[in-house]
Amino acid sequence: MNIGSYSYEEYIHLVKSFHGNLAPGLLVGGFIVDLALKRLPDGEFFDAICETPVCLPDAVQLLTPCTIGNGWLKVLDFGRFAVTLYEKKGGRGVRVYLDMEKIKAWPEVHQWYLKLKPKKDQDLQRLIDQVKEAGHRLLSIQSVLVEPEKLRREKLGPVTPCPVCGEAYPLGHGDRCRGCQGESPYLETVKLDDAPPGACAA
Amino acid sequence: MNIGSYSYEEYIHLVKSFHGNLAPGLLVGGFIVDLALKRLPDGEFFDAICETPVCLPDAVQLLTPCTIGNGWLKVLDFGRFAVTLYEKKGGRGVRVYLDMEKIKAWPEVHQWYLKLKPKKDQDLQRLIDQVKEAGHRLLSIQSVLVEPEKLRREKLGPVTPCPVCGEAYPLGHGDRCRGCQGESPYLETVKLDDAPPGACAA
Numbered sequence: 001m002n003i004g005s006y007s008y009e010e011y012i013h014l015v016k017s018f019h020g021n022l023a024p025g026l027l028v029g030g031f032i033v034d035l036a037l038k039r040l041p042d043g044e045f046f047d048a049i050c051e052t053p054v055c056l057p058d059a060v061q062l063l064t065p066c067t068i069g070n071g072w073l074k075v076l077d078f079g080r081f082a083v084t085l086y087e088k089k090g091g092r093g094v095r096v097y098l099d100m101e102k103i104k105a106w107p108e109v110h111q112w113y114l115k116l117k118p119k120k121d122q123d124l125q126r127l128i129d130q131v132k133e134a135g136h137r138l139l140s141i142q143s144v145l146v147e148p149e150k151l152r153r154e155k156l157g158p159v160t161p162c163p164v165c166g167e168a169y170p171l172g173h174g175d176r177c178r179g180c181q182g183e184s185p186y187l188e189t190v191k192l193d194d195a196p197p198g199a200c201a202a
Numbered sequence: 203m204n205i206g207s208y209s210y211e212e213y214i215h216l217v218k219s220f221h222g223n224l225a226p227g228l229l230v231g232g233f234i235v236d237l238a239l240k241r242l243p244d245g246e247f248f249d250a251i252c253e254t255p256v257c258l259p260d261a262v263q264l265l266t267p268c269t270i271g272n273g274w275l276k277v278l279d280f281g282r283f284a285v286t287l288y289e290k291k292g293g294r295g296v297r298v299y300l301d302m303e304k305i306k307a308w309p310e311v312h313q314w315y316l317k318l319k320p321k322k323d324q325d326l327q328r329l330i331d332q333v334k335e336a337g338h339r340l341l342s343i344q345s346v347l348v349e350p351e352k353l354r355r356e357k358l359g360p361v362t363p364c365p366v367c368g369e370a371y372p373l374g375h376g377d378r379c380r381g382c383q384g385e386s387p388y389l390e391t392v393k394l395d396d397a398p399p400g401a402c403a404a
Contacts, residue, residue: 019269167299
């Protein structure tokens, strides 16, 4: 059994190294992305949509060329365990999702996903075994037409130093950067020395 | 010269494989994250803030344990080229940013970041050479105190099948999932067969 272009064991290793632990969601997510890749027409440039920020985006980033930083992965906060891969110009693609009817055949998966028993009573190994055994059988597929305009990342446009903090920001955000417009998460900032111990140039 | 726990060459290889190409932003980003890691007190659990969605989140994901899927990386749309690593309970951390005064000493970097000349007139190799030569000297550091409450990911809470599409969603989103509340990016969805060619279970 492969997941994307990896063997099952290679994928598990990658997940632990990238995501930090073998979360069941990454394992289900591996099968979701794998199935979407298998159903995608060959040889097209595609973008990805992930319908939850929890776990699943990392499966997309590990198994496809789409990442948060390169803009080919969009994360929607719908809380649905689903991934769509679509041809970025025309919008044609496939959507694979965790099917609530199908997971009933795998009790640990069903109870885990719908939170039917407290985390402390879950048997993680049995859950992982059931996901591995079920594989694609937990999933359903749709053919979709995406409205690419709705998901396109806005161009940054002109960039200029902020008159308050001095850092460059997109002029389109206003007369100062958003950090200086009161959205900053920092209660306190203090500039440190320029010759930090251990830091060096090339 | 190392970037995080990688040699310069290993990091370049990782960037190409994960991000798809050697974007100059990933190279600057490598130095930003490297410097933040060097200045972070040892042995603490930390979270990351990336102040732009463009390129930089991938440097964080490659060089730290923080990813989008595990929730330890928060991406803010401030358009500032800055990364903060902070201790997740107390909020103490370091913020490293691209310093608009310092980059003036590296003309290709200055012109690239502030978009002072059209992309077609940029010399990509010279830009990459200047970033490599400058390294940490493009950057400044702040000690910061983060308000962790402002960045904490909301708990999903109870999950239930949506009465419209049948997929599970967080009850806190309303009486149906956000996809069925009209936020869907899909113009069309058609369910496909359950026995896809090439798909298989474990």
